[in-house]
Amino acid sequence: MWMRMLQKKETGFDAALLKRAGIAKDLYFIINPAAQNNRSLKIWKKVETRLLAENIAYQAFHTQDKGHAKQITIDILSKTDRETTIIAVGGDGTLHEVINGAAGYPHGIIACIPAGSGNDYVRGIQQTNSQKDALSLILSQSEKRISKVDIGYLETQETKGFFINSFGIGIDAEITYDVNHSASKKWFNFFKIGKLVYIYSFLKKLFTYRRTDMTVTIDGRKHIFRKVWFIVVSNQSYFGGGIKISPRSEYEDGRFNLIAVHDIPHIKLLFVFLTVLWGGHLRLKNVSSFLGREMEITSDKPVRIQADGEIVGNSKVYAAIAPYKMRILSKEP
């Protein structure tokens, strides 16, 4: 009976119901129905079927708009001090919002059922991009699977908040903007090749993007890069839907890895992306790599900035490792 009541609740909140169910950690699923061009709902149906079959108590909330996943997360975590697992059913954008809602609540544990187009978080941090494995991980409720992961704090002229994967300034953010506003994303997702949309957009931007000079300060030390294609500051290895741009990133070491790709011709940029396949890009002369806790980047001309695949600003960004870690569920690498 209580199971049925829990499943029906989509917008309410009643921790007492879960307490009566007697489970160690409360489970809340936040589903973004718009992720992967609405395919996420089919994924959620499969998850729901398994939850029902295994008689698992949970609550589910569907987001109604951008920003809603953050608000739902705050609503859940601010009303309890019980161990609470919040599961984003969506892509990196949904997870970005959940992280922003959960930051500062030590009883929150974050997980993700991959249902987006790129899914860099599950690839790099959760360590599994299989929906089935992700759900098993969530249902195992094992303490051993909870890792304490760094998150980044970021400020631009337009916004401030947290990120978990990376942020980037330059052509990567222009591609992010293009992908999120193009009709082609729908078609790539339709044919289940969602991450190829980034490559398609990259090829479109390659000959139109205007490189700019950027000034970077890393833990107080200043560097100037000329004709920058992009600078990415990573907490984990992957960005752009599976590109292993930052293979040396460790998400528990209290440092970011900054990679700047600068002052190279168009054709060589293609070569850089080929060498990424085996990590060879880090040995190229105009690919610079630094580790640090605090970074400030200023571009000479306006250029977009993305964080976890969401556009967060233009031209100037400050970021630092946040003072607290995020508890996340992850498979052993």
Ligand SMILES: Nc1ncnc2c1ncn2[C@@H]1O[C@H](COP(=O)(O)OP(=O)(O)OP(=O)(O)O)[C@@H](O)[C@H]1O
């Ligand atoms: N109900 C909703 N309607 C429209 N957009 C929404 C809704 N809920 C969330 N969003 C927004 O949808 C956007 C895309 O979500 P998300 O990034 O999770 O999926 P994706 O783009 O398919 O995946 P990825 O980022 O991994 O490529 C996010 O910016 C999020 O804020």
